Amino acid sequence: MSKLKMGMVGGGTGSFIGDVHRKAASIDGMIELVCGAFSSSKEKSLISGKELGISNKRVYGNFEEMIIGETKLSEEERMDFVSIVTPNHMHFPPTKMALEHGFHVICDKPLSLTLDEAIELEKIVAASGKVFALTHNYTGYPMVKQAKTMITKGDLGTIRKINVHYLQGWLSTAVEKTGQKQAAWRVDPKRSGIGGALGDIGTHAENLVEYITGIQIETIAADLTAFGEGRSLDDDGNILLRFENGAKGVMSFSQIATGEENNLGIKIYGTKGSVEWYQENPNQLTVKWLDQPKQIYTPGGNGTYPESSEYVRIPAGHPEGYLEGFATIYRSFAKELMNIKSKKMISQDLDFPTVTDGIRGMKFIYAAVESSKNNASWTKI
Amino acid sequence: MSKLKMGMVGGGTGSFIGDVHRKAASIDGMIELVCGAFSSSKEKSLISGKELGISNKRVYGNFEEMIIGETKLSEEERMDFVSIVTPNHMHFPPTKMALEHGFHVICDKPLSLTLDEAIELEKIVAASGKVFALTHNYTGYPMVKQAKTMITKGDLGTIRKINVHYLQGWLSTAVEKTGQKQAAWRVDPKRSGIGGALGDIGTHAENLVEYITGIQIETIAADLTAFGEGRSLDDDGNILLRFENGAKGVMSFSQIATGEENNLGIKIYGTKGSVEWYQENPNQLTVKWLDQPKQIYTPGGNGTYPESSEYVRIPAGHPEGYLEGFATIYRSFAKELMNIKSKKMISQDLDFPTVTDGIRGMKFIYAAVESSKNNASWTKI
Amino acid sequence: MSKLKMGMVGGGTGSFIGDVHRKAASIDGMIELVCGAFSSSKEKSLISGKELGISNKRVYGNFEEMIIGETKLSEEERMDFVSIVTPNHMHFPPTKMALEHGFHVICDKPLSLTLDEAIELEKIVAASGKVFALTHNYTGYPMVKQAKTMITKGDLGTIRKINVHYLQGWLSTAVEKTGQKQAAWRVDPKRSGIGGALGDIGTHAENLVEYITGIQIETIAADLTAFGEGRSLDDDGNILLRFENGAKGVMSFSQIATGEENNLGIKIYGTKGSVEWYQENPNQLTVKWLDQPKQIYTPGGNGTYPESSEYVRIPAGHPEGYLEGFATIYRSFAKELMNIKSKKMISQDLDFPTVTDGIRGMKFIYAAVESSKNNASWTKI
């Protein structure tokens, strides 16, 4: 089974998320990086390419060149898909062009800079007949899949209350003014879109809730704040949630929660039981029951469902982490591409976040910003 | 030093909170129970009295009899103060009468059935020259006092974000219909007032936030729900918080959070650091810093302030619990009464929750109910 | 039901353990302190008595005076039992005299200074017809009782492996030379006996193991060390354990484990499952199963046995601590005394540690010291 060939847009040397995508793509041995437009500077792109062991002729000055250039190569040689790891404003253009030139795409979240782009993208994906994956990586954790499965099977009864938070502290001070690139584009509406922390991490929280429960958030009342001096985008938010099935909940996210690293956590309460999970200690899922003792599930451990344990790479008790969760998205995406190669058609149920999830995320961003402008009035997603 | 003499209203055999108050009053050896009107039935009251070792002549059929009866005894013999441990609707009448007859009062929360009663009570307390304490017991934990002290001293910088929750699951099913007395009065507006879970545990959360931070909640947007079939009072709530200093936050409480026991937790973020504390594991306070490793403080342990460690009864590493935190309220109340006995005047700063805290709590209940009726519109406390 | 009357030997102002015993005796409202010989100095004893609200005539200059003095009082007035809270060398004399004068005794651990005393004491207790309790307080925790009950009922199968540790750091430096009284007597063989940390905390570990499992340690190989300069008694020890049923295990204790507060922990493995418990977080018992998910039990929580939950004072989720565990010993002792008052005979099964446990502890100390002298050779207890 030969490996799938990946081209990358963005992710040059020093990029946090580019490196994550590359490692995630590598772990399961199904994908190899063959080309890239790693930077908007051809020179920098070449340096990155060299470090990554990519021959110069497969290093491109920009994504347009890459897509055109690869198209000219033999089917055997050219990339199978494009991985897009640029800031938000550079998600739409390369995605659109890649799909229209017959390449599958896997793209970092959020889906796009604007909701309009997102809606257009949905049509482009549909028309292309190609696969599009969005890296809401937290859905790749085995314990997240265990929670989802327990809810799907009805183990927890009817879901009534959902609390989720995503708390970081890295923007507690004005790091964007210190030359920190990661911070700089995130606080810049031109590159981030209308959401700050909302788009960066709030969308992860939104996606996680809807992924695990299978229930959509219907309306929200959002109170967004930019605590950092001079910031035009939110760096903190608190949101009341009402779900389509009558459940209620609350979301809180922040990038000024001093001392927090990557504290994504969720508690979901049903009529029969509840689940609790934290990303910083991802290898345990706490399940609290109406009338039985609390249980702790571990990846591949006693009592886990196959729907969860099939995503575990190593025996129970050996912790898996962020990269493995991320890799699961890539692996499922790769399996689908290989499936298409042999069966010539896309599966009905895709086992990774898609453009549909991306649109939910963008609508969530837009609803939250609108609600917040209207003093946290209830707004439909 | 002879012990202070306590009379009790409510708290007959089988009462949860009456027993808690008695144990809390006993621990530090400063208080003895001398009389009581333990039940609205004289017969039951006598049975409770016998079990508690109270002579029949000091067991009364109701609080009026007790207050009148005790007044007739010699100063040496009669009770020094009344402890009121009845359901909410029976807080105001005995408190008023006791104060007006010259007895100090310590009363369970919330302060009263209605806000009007609360406001009247404030005047009665002021006029009486007596001491009134409200048992917001969670403020008695040493780690809560450590958090408060750190914030007061500015260790955490300016407070910007506060998340608090109080989650229980004991009303997940209709236990009030099974003869469970604790549940029955809590879901009954005539005995509970206009707040359900809101009054029972939401007020604890509100009090904890304002106690630790010293910052008042200014406006709230509350979404209250009665999930339990046939319930007229809320059993769940989510509230957006805006504080007087510009901080933002969120509160979530529930009595239908299946599987939760008594999960009260709080996270407070300042510009320099943050604190995190959970009632079910009360002997550790997590402090996260902007640029130092996370710390764990323990009662009386390394680095704790005297303002916290003076409330610790045993060497570090020996856990204290709920009863000790509760006992701290009683001990501070008792010290004040002894102080008054010798100095003949009330202290300026009382080291326990007072009628002022009680009024805040009642205003919070009223604001939350009003906000919720108006679809979670912002409402001033 | 009138309270039992307690006299105390030792435990004057500033004593750690005396205060603990008094608070533990108070919590459940069954016992009142009526007299004491709180210090070897009459003057200091009077000061302590005053602070404790004991009238001068019931404050004695030494335990002999107290025992004689109380004997002269009317049955109604005189103490029912003596609580002995002195350093180890002062356990035997007052215990012997009290029992021989018809008083029940509750005594701090270890039982005595020497094994000879312990063996003599067993006979004295038997001859006296009085009740003797030893405060191995950790057996009073509800989760310890849950573990014991699970093992008794066979839930864990045959026990095969037991690891226990008790780690403190308070003697990491030479605090005994700084005037710290607690440290001074503990490192002094004349007052402590032949065991240092071994007697002080190793015996707690030994008692906990045998209490929970109901299996006796048969032989041990002990490696004791005095790390502190100039210390003649051990401040650290590691011991291989072999149990009567073929189980194996290891014990590690230390008072030079820098940074540890009161880290007593135990793991017990059977053929079907295992239990794990830590004293610093005593309100959870972790149970790991052969083929089911790990469970967390809490006092009074779902799935706990009545044999455990009957020792819980407050609803699940409200933490109990060290004092409550200690109080459970006092309460069971008090119940037995009341039972004797009405039935005139001692129960077969006493629900608290007795002289038998005390002898086990002393034999353990002697075996460990002998083994260590012989370079950790196997020694029978």
Add this chain to the structure above:
Amino acid sequence: MSKLKMGMVGGGTGSFIGDVHRKAASIDGMIELVCGAFSSSKEKSLISGKELGISNKRVYGNFEEMIIGETKLSEEERMDFVSIVTPNHMHFPPTKMALEHGFHVICDKPLSLTLDEAIELEKIVAASGKVFALTHNYTGYPMVKQAKTMITKGDLGTIRKINVHYLQGWLSTAVEKTGQKQAAWRVDPKRSGIGGALGDIGTHAENLVEYITGIQIETIAADLTAFGEGRSLDDDGNILLRFENGAKGVMSFSQIATGEENNLGIKIYGTKGSVEWYQENPNQLTVKWLDQPKQIYTPGGNGTYPESSEYVRIPAGHPEGYLEGFATIYRSFAKELMNIKSKKMISQDLDFPTVTDGIRGMKFIYAAVESSKNNASWTKI
């Protein structure tokens, strides 16, 4: 930078550790698998090769064929090193042959079947001028490196006490009789050597202790047991430890600790502070100080040393796991090989476990078995 080419011995389809090695080798994008003798059956080897995307001509029937075959290829094409992932008895032969044919080797632990082999191997490595790495993977965790660095720098003062455990429960029942291959060879002395759990996990514990502290274990008193019916090798052990610097400690390992998954944990106490780390939650290191509050360090988090944080792949708060720790061994090994390619000589200090560590491990096994045979008498390593 072109990738290093890896050949693999063992690790066919369904192998646990082979897959781990492949994933670990992939993560950092420095290594590609080019050939293998994945099974002792050529047919099975071909199937594995196909799944792994290796061309048939690079799939060999046994390690001899592979080593010979690869030697014949051009320098550009042939493998750079061999990864050996077979059961213990098959470590020595391929290692010896590979080294003698000019290939570097990375091998799973323990080093060999017998101590004699180990000693011979040391000479072979020295004579070969090639690099040999042993995958004691737990040394790759960033928090392990943080602990090591803190001790090296003297932050904890003089080390006095070390407790380590490695507890698993997967051999609690006779799984070796159910066709479970992993179990079958581990309980078979012909394939495992003289140590059972001792060799499989005890050596990890031994290596971890000596790696972190830099202090050698001098003598041990070991009590090994085979609880499983019919087992000739130990499945459980408890060992008293004495270190070269006077420190004392205890080790406990087991594969019959029912319910445990992969509970490797260590506590190290110095005169100034202590560290505590658990493999199942590897992203936190607890540091307890003599006179400061306890701290929690996280990979790349506040206060970590560069000697630790350079091994972190992703920002603080994103958990890394077992595969990343394992990958760190491969990455350091790969860096050394690349360094040799350019500098033509081996570094003085190798940043991964070497044959020296392997010999320590084998000596530890032999000393423990001897001690245990002599009823846990003290035995020199």
